[in-house]
Amino acid sequence: MSTIPENLRFAKSHEWVLDNGDGTVTLGVSDHAQELLGDVVFVELPELERVLEVGEEFSLVESVKAASDIYSPVAGEVIAVNDALDDAPETVNEDPYGDGWIAKIKLADASELNDLLDATAYAAIVAESE
Incomplete structure (x- = not known):
């Protein structure tokens, strides 16, 4: 079973968001997503400095199995990669x-x-897909 930290928020498309507490967030893909990849x-x-809308593709992760677009769960400006x-x-x-x-994104x-899922709600989505 995938690890799902309680301090993160999640998108249904399996991206995670860490609120850095200063108007910025850190983004990545969930443990479940990397297992699937x-x-x-x-x-x-x-x-850097790219402005993203919610749901916009902002990254691509390629694995030995497939390539998967990564979507921004929040709107804002890319301030670090x-x-x-x-x-x-x-x-x-x-x-x-x-x-x-x-x-890392400066939130708009x-x-x-x-609007994002907490760990419990995300765990339910992961459980449904297994």
Whole structure:
């Protein structure tokens, strides 16, 4: 069973959001998503200063099985990307909620976080798909 940290919010499309408490969030893919993908071999990072809308594709994760678009669960501006994934994309598999983060976003509207799933609701979605 996938790990689902209580301090994160989730999109139905399996992205996680960490509220950094300063108007920014960190985004990545859930443990469940990385398990479905298999061994990650490449992560296409978004451009810095790119402005994202909710649901907009902002990254691509390629694995030995497939390539999967990653969608932004919130609107805002990309303020940081995880350049370490260029040399070590497998970090998404090894530590999806830590060093495997993809981007940091300056939120356009912090209230959008309320539209995301908490860990319990996300766990229910994962359980339905298994």
